Amino acid sequence: MADRLKDRIALVFGAGSVGEGWGNGKAAAAAYAREGAKVVCVDLNADAAEATRAIIEGEGGEAIALSADVTDAASIKAAVDKTVETYGRIDILHNNVGMNIAGSVVQATEEDWRKVMDVNLTSIFLTCKAVIPVMEAQGKGAIINISSMAAVLYTGYPYASYYASKAAVNHLTRSIAMDYATKGIRANTIMPGLMDTPHIYKQMAGYYEGDLDRMRDDRASKVPMRRQGSGWDIGWAAVFLASDEAGFITGVELPVDGGQHCMGKA
Numbered sequence: 001m002a003d004r005l006k007d008r009i010a011l012v013f014g015a016g017s018v019g020e021g022w023g024n025g026k027a028a029a030a031a032y033a034r035e036g037a038k039v040v041c042v043d044l045n046a047d048a049a050e051a052t053r054a055i056i057e058g059e060g061g062e063a064i065a066l067s068a069d070v071t072d073a074a075s076i077k078a079a080v081d082k083t084v085e086t087y088g089r090i091d092i093l094h095n096n097v098g099m100n101i102a103g104s105v106v107q108a109t110e111e112d113w114r115k116v117m118d119v120n121l122t123s124i125f126l127t128c129k130a131v132i133p134v135m136e137a138q139g140k141g142a143i144i145n146i147s148s149m150a151a152v153l154y155t156g157y158p159y160a161s162y163y164a165s166k167a168a169v170n171h172l173t174r175s176i177a178m179d180y181a182t183k184g185i186r187a188n189t190i191m192p193g194l195m196d197t198p199h200i201y202k203q204m205a206g207y208y209e210g211d212l213d214r215m216r217d218d219r220a221s222k223v224p225m226r227r228q229g230s231g232w233d234i235g236w237a238a239v240f241l242a243s244d245e246a247g248f249i250t251g252v253e254l255p256v257d258g259g260q261h262c263m264g265k266a
């Protein structure tokens, strides 16, 4: 355990993982705890939130697990209220929840489009709406929103709603950063590139007829470093952005992508 975030309170939405291993949100929650933060692990899937909490506790950290739906304002409010009731403040808001439904604008249904916008974008509007007043009263807070390199690159798949929602996350975060720059609240975006997380085995394996070695090799070949990242790469970037070391950094989009953004293509 280190102490870059000693006694900070981190509220992580999407702190579970869709499969065994370390997803971006699960690793971020654990990384915050390893740096001394007390972590509120929130997930739609109560078991996934509890699994992350148990790991943190097993490592000697402190965490609680809550179930909430980031598309539902009342559910978010209950999680925020519980956090404030338990710990009295919120120093870090981490928005990890994101999903994808494939389809060009013609292929996707209106329902698919609205669902992706709700889960990826409106969720961040709602969590920030609930948490920023708490941070404003404290005069301090750090917001980390997880977007994607797909916010700025066409990745080769027909993901119209995903691209649009993640691009909007980037600009929404800039807008929050500017609206609260004088209030001690910083807001930054992390854009993960090609990450080897449980998420991709659910989301991408179909494009490779389930040939997971081919999927891993193909994804790695697109990265200048010739490897995929891990959830920990996102977690440690989030720790930095949440820490006082990043105290003069707000409104940035940080690619964590092995250099892929330099290529200007996915």
Ligand SMILES: NC(=O)c1ccc[n+]([C@@H]2O[C@H](COP(=O)([O-])OP(=O)(O)OC[C@H]3O[C@@H](n4cnc5c(N)ncnc54)[C@H](O)[C@@H]3O)[C@@H](O)[C@H]2O)c1
Residues within 6 Å of the ligand: 013, 014, 015, 016, 017, 018, 019, 022, 023, 024, 025, 026, 042, 043, 044, 045, 048, 068, 069, 070, 071, 096, 097, 098, 099, 119, 146, 147, 148, 149, 191, 192, 193, 194, 195, 196, 197, 198, 199, 200, 231
């Ligand atoms: N893995 C990659 O290659 C990659 C690349 C770029 C961006 N991303 C982004 O990273 C984020 C996800 O990463 P991960 O590895 O943690 O994924 P994950 O799917 O393993 O974890 C997301 C968690 O969010 C929870 N969740 C889903 N809907 C929810 C809701 N409505 N309310 C509350 N919780 C909900 C899920 O139960 C899950 O535990 C997304 O924003 C995604 O767009 C991932």
